[in-house]
Amino acid sequence: MPIGLLYRTIVKNSNQAVILMYHRVNDSVHKEMAVSTENFQWQMNYLKKKKYAVISMDELVHRLENKILFEKSIVLTFDDGYADFYENAIPILHHYQFPSINYLVTGYIDSKEFFWWDSDIGENQLMTWDQIKELNTYDGVYFGAHTVHHLDLDQHEENDIVMELTKSKATLEQKLNIRVKHFCYPRGKSTKLAVDLVRKYFKTGVLIFAGQPINTNTGGSSIDLARLKRVPIQNSDGKLLFIARINGWLVLEEISRKIWDKIHTYTNK
Numbered sequence: 001m002p003i004g005l006l007y008r009t010i011v012k013n014s015n016q017a018v019i020l021m022y023h024r025v026n027d028s029v030h031k032e033m034a035v036s037t038e039n040f041q042w043q044m045n046y047l048k049k050k051k052y053a054v055i056s057m058d059e060l061v062h063r064l065e066n067k068i069l070f071e072k073s074i075v076l077t078f079d080d081g082y083a084d085f086y087e088n089a090i091p092i093l094h095h096y097q098f099p100s101i102n103y104l105v106t107g108y109i110d111s112k113e114f115f116w117w118d119s120d121i122g123e124n125q126l127m128t129w130d131q132i133k134e135l136n137t138y139d140g141v142y143f144g145a146h147t148v149h150h151l152d153l154d155q156h157e158e159n160d161i162v163m164e165l166t167k168s169k170a171t172l173e174q175k176l177n178i179r180v181k182h183f184c185y186p187r188g189k190s191t192k193l194a195v196d197l198v199r200k201y202f203k204t205g206v207l208i209f210a211g212q213p214i215n216t217n218t219g220g221s222s223i224d225l226a227r228l229k230r231v232p233i234q235n236s237d238g239k240l241l242f243i244a245r246i247n248g249w250l251v252l253e254e255i256s257r258k259i260w261d262k263i264h265t266y267t268n269k
């Protein structure tokens with residue numbers, strides 16, 4: 001069955017938006033989080049060719065709050081502020097005039113600190129403040145907060161969470177002279193407390209997989225903006241899985257993931 005038909009059969013909501021999560025666009029780092037420039041180019045071209053509306057996070061909020069029906073809407077998000085966003089992703093995004101948002105970890109910028117998953121690389125390979133400031137002057141390039149130290153918010157107490165949220169927000173606002181309205185939960189980890197605090201300091205918060213599908217069928221206003229669902233794009237996905245992901249066709253994937261987790265857990269015992 002062609003995937004388009006399969007999609008129409010399974011997903012009846014056409015007025016939905018899908019928020020995609022990227023980390024890196026890089027040909028020399030061989031990790032799932034690093035999508036090759038060829039794949040990224042193909043994906044952006046596909047969005048253009050198939051007339052997806054690639055919109056900013058602000059525009060998504062506007063449409064949800066005003067219950068404006070939309071279809072085939074995509075928001076492009078990037079996490080952690082890697083330099084290959086500046087070097088490889090931005091030229092392609094610029095070519096297609098697609099807006100994007102990058103969630104920055106303020107404590108790691110222009111620092112020798114690197115994330116634990118980059119210990120094999122031994123450096124953080126993040127954008128410098130100069131690069132971020134340059135991108136901040138471009139149309140359609142937006143920045144959001146991703147804490148100061150990339151803290152799992154489900155592992156910390158209120159004071160620490162408040163500090164991570166408010167300090168990362170304040171640093172970005174002061175350095176870039178912008179209002180920072182959007183937040184990304186490190187590794188998608190959240191609790192009710194964390195969500196309540198994100199709602200207090202930001203307009204939106206993005207998760208990974210968790211959260212409701214984003215559409216206006218439910219009335220728009222029932223969408224919790226502090227718990228927006230995101231769909232990760234990985235380098236090994238392939239074209240069909242990319243097409244499935246941008247159509248929000250994740251029901252079967254989530255079921256298979258749960259089954260796989262159960263089998264995996266079982267066989268490991």
Ligand SMILES: [Zn+2]
Nearest residue numbers: 079080186187
């Ligand atoms: Zn992150």
